Amino acid sequence: MTKSIHQWLLSFMSETATSITEMVLIALVYLAIFAVAGLYLVLLERRVAAWFQLRIGPNRVGFQGLLQTMADALKLVSKELTGTDRADKFLYNLAPYFVIISALMALSVFPFTQELQAFDINIGIFFLIAISSIGVIGILLGGWSSNNKFSLIGAMRSGVQTISYELSVGLSLLTMILLTSSLQLSEIVEVQKNGWLIVQGHIPAIIAFMIYMIAGTAETNRAPFDMVEAESELGAGFHTEYSGMKFAYFFLAEFINMFIISAIATTVFFGAWLSPFGITESIPWLGVFWFLGKTLLLVLLMMWFRWTFPRLRVDQLLTLEWKYLLPINLVNIVLMALIVWLNLTIQL
Amino acid sequence: MKTEAEKIAPTATNINFKSEEYFVNMGPQHPATHGVLRLLLTIDGEIIKKVEPDLGYIHRSIEKMCERNSYQQIVHLTDRMDYLSSHINNEAVCLTVEKALQLEVPDRVKVIRTIIGELTRIASHCLWWGVMGMDVGALTTYFYGFRDREMINDIFEETCGARLTMNYNIPGGLMWDIHPNFVKRTKEFVAHFKTKIPEYDRLLTGNIIFQKRMKGVGILSKEDAISFGASGPVARGSGYSCDVRKHHPYSALDKVTFNEALKTEGDSLARYQVRIQEMWESLSIIEQLIDNIPEGDYKVATNTVIKLPKGEYYQKVETARGELGVYIVSTGTKNPYRVKFRSPGFSNISLLNHIAVGGKIGDLVATMATLDIVVPDIDR
Amino acid sequence: MNNNELQELIGSWFPNPEVTIASVVVEENQESSDLSTEKNVEKITAKEGINPSLLSFTEEDSEFLTILVKPEHLHSLMKQLKNNPKTQFDYLYCLTGMDWGKELGVVYHLESTVYRHQLVVKVNTEDRENPVFDSVCDIWKTAEFHEREVFDFFGIKFNNHPNLKYLFLTEEWEGYPLRKDYVDEVNMVIK
Numbered sequence: 001m002t003k004s005i006h007q008w009l010l011s012f013m014s015e016t017a018t019s020i021t022e023m024v025l026i027a028l029v030y031l032a033i034f035a036v037a038g039l040y041l042v043l044l045e046r047r048v049a050a051w052f053q054l055r056i057g058p059n060r061v062g063f064q065g066l067l068q069t070m071a072d073a074l075k076l077v078s079k080e081l082t083g084t085d086r087a088d089k090f091l092y093n094l095a096p097y098f099v100i101i102s103a104l105m106a107l108s109v110f111p112f113t114q115e116l117q118a119f120d121i122n123i124g125i126f127f128l129i130a131i132s133s134i135g136v137i138g139i140l141l142g143g144w145s146s147n148n149k150f151s152l153i154g155a156m157r158s159g160v161q162t163i164s165y166e167l168s169v170g171l172s173l174l175t176m177i178l179l180t181s182s183l184q185l186s187e188i189v190e191v192q193k194n195g196w197l198i199v200q201g202h203i204p205a206i207i208a209f210m211i212y213m214i215a216g217t218a219e220t221n222r223a224p225f226d227m228v229e230a231e232s233e234l235g236a237g238f239h240t241e242y243s244g245m246k247f248a249y250f251f252l253a254e255f256i257n258m259f260i261i262s263a264i265a266t267t268v269f270f271g272a273w274l275s276p277f278g279i280t281e282s283i284p285w286l287g288v289f290w291f292l293g294k295t296l297l298l299v300l301l302m303m304w305f306r307w308t309f310p311r312l313r314v315d316q317l318l319t320l321e322w323k324y325l326l327p328i329n330l331v332n333i334v335l336m337a338l339i340v341w342l343n344l345t346i347q348l
Numbered sequence: 349m350k351t352e353a354e355k356i357a358p359t360a361t362n363i364n365f366k367s368e369e370y371f372v373n374m375g376p377q378h379p380a381t382h383g384v385l386r387l388l389l390t391i392d393g394e395i396i397k398k399v400e401p402d403l404g405y406i407h408r409s410i411e412k413m414c415e416r417n418s419y420q421q422i423v424h425l426t427d428r429m430d431y432l433s434s435h436i437n438n439e440a441v442c443l444t445v446e447k448a449l450q451l452e453v454p455d456r457v458k459v460i461r462t463i464i465g466e467l468t469r470i471a472s473h474c475l476w477w478g479v480m481g482m483d484v485g486a487l488t489t490y491f492y493g494f495r496d497r498e499m500i501n502d503i504f505e506e507t508c509g510a511r512l513t514m515n516y517n518i519p520g521g522l523m524w525d526i527h528p529n530f531v532k533r534t535k536e537f538v539a540h541f542k543t544k545i546p547e548y549d550r551l552l553t554g555n556i557i558f559q560k561r562m563k564g565v566g567i568l569s570k571e572d573a574i575s576f577g578a579s580g581p582v583a584r585g586s587g588y589s590c591d592v593r594k595h596h597p598y599s600a601l602d603k604v605t606f607n608e609a610l611k612t613e614g615d616s617l618a619r620y621q622v623r624i625q626e627m628w629e630s631l632s633i634i635e636q637l638i639d640n641i642p643e644g645d646y647k648v649a650t651n652t653v654i655k656l657p658k659g660e661y662y663q664k665v666e667t668a669r670g671e672l673g674v675y676i677v678s679t680g681t682k683n684p685y686r687v688k689f690r691s692p693g694f695s696n697i698s699l700l701n702h703i704a705v706g707g708k709i710g711d712l713v714a715t716m717a718t719l720d721i722v723v724p725d726i727d728r
Numbered sequence: 729m730n731n732n733e734l735q736e737l738i739g740s741w742f743p744n745p746e747v748t749i750a751s752v753v754v755e756e757n758q759e760s761s762d763l764s765t766e767k768n769v770e771k772i773t774a775k776e777g778i779n780p781s782l783l784s785f786t787e788e789d790s791e792f793l794t795i796l797v798k799p800e801h802l803h804s805l806m807k808q809l810k811n812n813p814k815t816q817f818d819y820l821y822c823l824t825g826m827d828w829g830k831e832l833g834v835v836y837h838l839e840s841t842v843y844r845h846q847l848v849v850k851v852n853t854e855d856r857e858n859p860v861f862d863s864v865c866d867i868w869k870t871a872e873f874h875e876r877e878v879f880d881f882f883g884i885k886f887n888n889h890p891n892l893k894y895l896f897l898t899e900e901w902e903g904y905p906l907r908k909d910y911v912d913e914v915n916m917v918i919k
Contacts, residue, residue, distance in 0.1 A: 049487075052488050053488050053491040054491050054492070054495055063535070099601055149371075149372050150372070153372075153394070179443065223485055223487075224557055226485065229486070230710070231486075232485065232713050233709050233713050234709075235378060309484070309557055310484040310485045310555060311484060311486075311710070312557055312560075313561055313711065314710060315394075315708065316560055316561075403896050404895065404896030407896045409906070411906060412905060537774075570905075574819050575818070577820055577869075577870030577874075578819070589841075590841075646915065658789060659788075659789030659790060660789055660790045661791070662790075662791065662792070662837065664821075671821065673822050674792070674821060686826060688824040690821060690824075690837075695821075695870050698869070698872060698873035698875075699869075702869075725898065
């Protein structure tokens, strides 16, 4: 399909103009899809929360509340944008864009099926890690420029937290890279045709997965690591002073980030679009279904965390990372290296 | 008029203010202060250096209002103090008036008052437990606590028509007899709730994060608990045996056996466990009484205009938050000369600065949750 | 300890001898914690041992033994009540400001967590313009907040209070709302 569009565009445009148009088109398609997907993640979260909390959840707007978050988004768009006096206006307005753009950029490299992947760059994993740490700049800017002490405390916590847990995310993914010997996402998937990496790497892979999920939850600033917002301590943390669409950007970015963290885990540990035991290998487009299915399961896991656990304290958060996760991670890399070296991986 | 910022400023210079420290104004609108409590925090990074409560945002001067009201009317004002133990507040005033009139109420009244009092305590602790979870970031507890509290409120609604501010007591007895379903539904609730407290433990108490947040945080020694006039679960978590129900039993509490929940650690976890233990004890008290509610009148007649003999009367009761004292000075007229409510929350909030200093902001919130403050109770 | 014994013991701290200078009383207090047993025995024999100009006892109109003490001896009496091993009133559970019409006063409700006996101490002053008592914050920490409350509503000042400023009221508030002569035509309904 992409080829036919490409030909059609080439018929009346130059080479450069065509590729630019294509890029813009793809970007628009991705934006539209993920803005809506983000909204539905919000709805999912609310329904899951209700399920955990003996409630019903939104079920009035549209069938089973399917249009609820659409209505909410409309409301947020139409709301007045307020801000504090003496806030640093430029940084204050810049912050939400940092957060949402970095979140959307990361989406571009995921292999939804063998064909459906916007960019297949050879440093895919590295790109993802790099992009996901840009978001924190937005949070820091937002907290700093809001002229609110609660925001500032939230932003500082966020900085500390993201920098610390970035290490664990990176190292646990690095553990898996030892198995694939490539950073390119399509090749990582290719390697998994002999069995998902979590199976191939068995014990160290499972440890790496657990560390990745903990650190990933912390990276997205979600409970039990929601120090940054901590509504019972800081009101709403760094986005206290944001309203309307600017707030919505932060809000949406949180959910897209959650999706990204789960999607990376799906790609690296659970064989991306590969079906279990190759049951639907003959129908490649079902890959989307498998990819999204696995990702959503992991998203559900993260929601489960959020609605069950109490929040850590800020010093406990750092203790967990520097005293436990990081050393375990380093040992785990050595273990994985040994396993790869001695050829102890499980190949199906 | 000074602006808010100018009002804070002189306070900042009064204390020894170091350059790393800064002020945070927590409340009167803040999720963790459970109402309109304002705390002036002096913070160094995340570490609390000083907590100064600023009260009075919901002060209605109930004590002054009492001075122009009759004794029957006073009862209804006390609902609005600690609204989570409204029945026990009402009972306190009624007991004081009955004591002054030397009025012996029928056994039926005593037993019903005690049962409803203990139900109120459970309802209050349910709400506290839910909110406690929220304060440490576990949002689900809130709904579990409310599910069970709702059953108690339904029982109350059936019997006296109100769910929160009950007004069920009058000097001399009760306003109406209990609803025919009362006994049945209370038994149902007791059976139901016995399966739910272990669920509370599974969801929150045993959680490792929760334990780490609570243990060794906000330590209050027994000496300080006494010196600060602490009462209720706050004092009992520090090992100070102060249960009014044990030491100065009122209503039917001298007829039942129960253990006073005591812990000696004095930290937030101890206060938490004391309250969980209290729910078990309250269930046990209800079980002992619910099958033997004596027959008889539900009130004794009093004069329409109650005049207390000249003198001073003091009665203390154990509300869900601690010791509530009612001090009435009468000159023999139909209005009291002076009424003082010794509210448990007021004394308990005064020790917040003592136990929160040195902790993190998160600790402050968790510690405050274990104090179980109700702001109208503090402000009166 | 029952009320009679309490009355005798406390009375013995304020003996009757005609020399009733404050310094003697203070001295007496410091000693009596050591000598109290001995002194007690002596004073029981002389029933009218207490000095009526310093303090008086009553059980009238109240279930508790009530002591009315002169403001200047309040602090020394309270300190003695808390520290004496025989009384140990370590729990100040209620501190009430009072407007008796002519006089202003404070009522202290005390309980001993060791012996579980209770006692009421009252102190009054006729000075309505500038009523001052000694603070008991250093004896019971709970008094800090309770005294601030009394300061708010009765305008009674406390010496040596670490932080005596309005707790409930705003700083601009005029008058003392719980006094009997307080008028606020807007907010108060008078029947």
